[in-house]
Amino acid sequence: MRHPPMLSFMRWCALLLLVLPLLARAADPLPSWQDGPSRQAIEAFVTAVTTEGGKDYVAPAERIAVFDNDGTLWSEQPAYFQVLFALSELKRMAPEHPEWKQQQPFKAALEGDQQTLAKSGMAGLLQIVLATHSGMSSAQFIQNARHWLDTARHPTTGRRFTEMVFQPMLELLDYLRANGFKTYIVSGGEVVFMRAFAEEVYGIPPEQVIGTTLGSRFEEKAGRLSIQRLPKLVHNDDGVGKPESIDRIIGRRPLFAFGNSDGDLQMLQWTMAGPGKRFAGLVHHTDAKREWAYDRNSKVGRLDKALSAANRGNWTVVDMAREWRRVYPFESPR
């Protein structure tokens, strides 16, 4: 059926009016970010360093972006997810370790004796992490981590842990990569644990994941080769450990860094101390309804010194409650 020309044109206009907002949404690389100060700062920065011939232009090879993981790319409450993994693994592995029934902090962890466990402190936690993260090959450990990530559920949301990643940060990672940035994780989390999901969930390949590191040993046994994980901490990728590992492994200073806690302070300082235009950002957990609200007094992910440094240095501080249209991918945007 043919319409008179004028009618056709009007129908076309009406259609366009319907479709335009969808097109605009499709073209928006950061749809989960409100048009607030953080989004504006990110977009202005990326435009500045990618505009050829502009005074702030930076060659693609130098566009290194580093992200903390816990509390920056995914949630970290009520405890670091990797700690929940270690406690779960301890239970799974307990039948092969009858001695744990008598030894602290294993006994307390297996019995759910939170008070004794808490008393064992960071040293106790490290023992649990080492016991569950070593004594097998890297390949086997990745399988263990993936099995847990596929099956375990978060204690309050009931979601898989890999669902509890921040949708606005996923968009930010994509946006930076589309603008020629190489995106890295630089996190206190153990590096092989993060590699078990970083590529699938964040689009960050194993070789761009830096983290806390255990000792390892190349082993040949009955003609089979493996890399065995040793119960020994060789690098704690937190605080000063972050710029140290960045210098050791990446070998150049990042142009862009995002964190959320005092453990990220030195990484952000190191990033900003370079020449030219640079970007430092913090996720500020201000949203008790959709996620959690905590900062200067939190036990997990304390944000105190880094928040003060951000205020002094004019870094970007993301107010999660106000600036994120949604927190998790499974939510509808508001």
Added chain:
Amino acid sequence: MRHPPMLSFMRWCALLLLVLPLLARAADPLPSWQDGPSRQAIEAFVTAVTTEGGKDYVAPAERIAVFDNDGTLWSEQPAYFQVLFALSELKRMAPEHPEWKQQQPFKAALEGDQQTLAKSGMAGLLQIVLATHSGMSSAQFIQNARHWLDTARHPTTGRRFTEMVFQPMLELLDYLRANGFKTYIVSGGEVVFMRAFAEEVYGIPPEQVIGTTLGSRFEEKAGRLSIQRLPKLVHNDDGVGKPESIDRIIGRRPLFAFGNSDGDLQMLQWTMAGPGKRFAGLVHHTDAKREWAYDRNSKVGRLDKALSAANRGNWTVVDMAREWRRVYPFESPR
């Protein structure tokens, strides 16, 4: 002036005949490789793993290629170039270290007393490397290395050390990258020293250089931040150290590996132990005229166990004298 059509066509044919070999040369990604067994093995492998739909196809993300540096990408005679750098730096820095005049192995090194120096062995060499490679920031050390690389000359060829890179290997690096491979250095050389020239000379960015590693410390002094290099060996990237660092830093198994000495054996074994089609190559120094000839009995770059493993495993062994049309970029091809 117009020619009769037939004459024009004949002139065009004659021109084509003249130009064709040049076009073929321009299209050849490996012009310095004779059409011998190594070149054929490389090309067959790359074609197999990059042919979409083929049974040996490997996704680009998994195309990790690792190269040793000393003896594989550049020469290593009469001594590792980094050792020559360390000895030169020792002399340059001596005025600030009057104590070296009395201390071995520094005294012997400064006086050119080869016998005493040799007696101090690997431990003595390590002392000299640590003394000249630490006690300053990473940024300062890179400047020192670049200054030496810009000014020092090889004792027998009189060339700059960065001219003594292997032209066929430069072509191989380019060829692999053009086929979607990510090229890495994994070398016993100290990592920051290699980063001082790897990007410019090999096209390998700092974050794809893995090597022997010193301790480092993030330092804030009078408001200035730096990464200070410590006189402490934290990783020896040789032998079993290579698959260990590959697993720790890259986090996946290479698909393609090239070395030249027994220090590369485990890296090559680790590469070949994975599933599917894989490539292991050795540069065999057989060319006493253009480079050096050495293998099973050499003190530098000994190739003994790895050569036997290559023969057993059907790895590619490059006969430098026969298979390379030229060794260095400054030579004309033969």
